[in-house]
Amino acid sequence: MGTTFQEKRLWLMLAGLGACFGAYFAAVLPARTSVVLPDQMALFVAAIVALVLIQIAGHVAIAIVDRRQETDERDRLIELLGSRIAAWVLATGVFASLCVALVADGNFAFTHLLLGSWVLAEMVGIAAKLILYRRGA
Numbered sequence: 001m002g003t004t005f006q007e008k009r010l011w012l013m014l015a016g017l018g019a020c021f022g023a024y025f026a027a028v029l030p031a032r033t034s035v036v037l038p039d040q041m042a043l044f045v046a047a048i049v050a051l052v053l054i055q056i057a058g059h060v061a062i063a064i065v066d067r068r069q070e071t072d073e074r075d076r077l078i079e080l081l082g083s084r085i086a087a088w089v090l091a092t093g094v095f096a097s098l099c100v101a102l103v104a105d106g107n108f109a110f111t112h113l114l115l116g117s118w119v120l121a122e123m124v125g126i127a128a129k130l131i132l133y134r135r136g137a
Contacts, residue, residue, distance in 0.1 A: 005066045006075050007133050012058040014126045020051040021119045025112070034106030044115075078132045086125025093117020 003011075024047040028040050097117060101110040 004133070005062060005068055006071065006078075007130065008062045008066060009059065010126050010130050010133075012055065012062065014123060014130070016051050016054040016058065017119055017123055017126075020047045020054065021115075023047065025116065028112065031108075034104070034108050036108055036111050078129050081132060082125045082129035085128045086121045089124045090117055090121035093121060 024043055027043055031037070031040065094114065094117060097110050097114040100113050101107075104110060
């Protein structure tokens with residue numbers, strides 16, 4: 001079974017998130033600060049811009065190679081199941097972030113735990129969708 005347009009799109013999103021935010025967290029987390037600094041905000045903006053550019057270029061390339069972009073009931077079901085799993089991860093991360101906000105000084109830990117929860121939830125949701133595609137769900 002070949003890789004569909006939807007699977008290629010998911011692989012692109014997973015790789016883009018991993019690369020952009022992996023680099024961001026690698027640069028920011030070693031900082032010994034209790035507040036988010038302006039240079040960290042600039043790195044965040046750079047990560048977002050890089051992610052958007054990667055997604056645009058990748059989706060254009062995928063669309064050129066694979067013109068079959070229509071979705072069917074199976075694609076919609078896989079999207080729903082993956083999003084449900086991602087929502088649980090995100091909800092857990094938001095709760096943990098709020099708990100950290102109550103005990104930590106400054107906003108650094110809260111902000112980055114919340115951002116990390118969002119990135120992790122997206123990556124888990126994408127991985128779940130990829131697994132469901134491979135299993136033929």
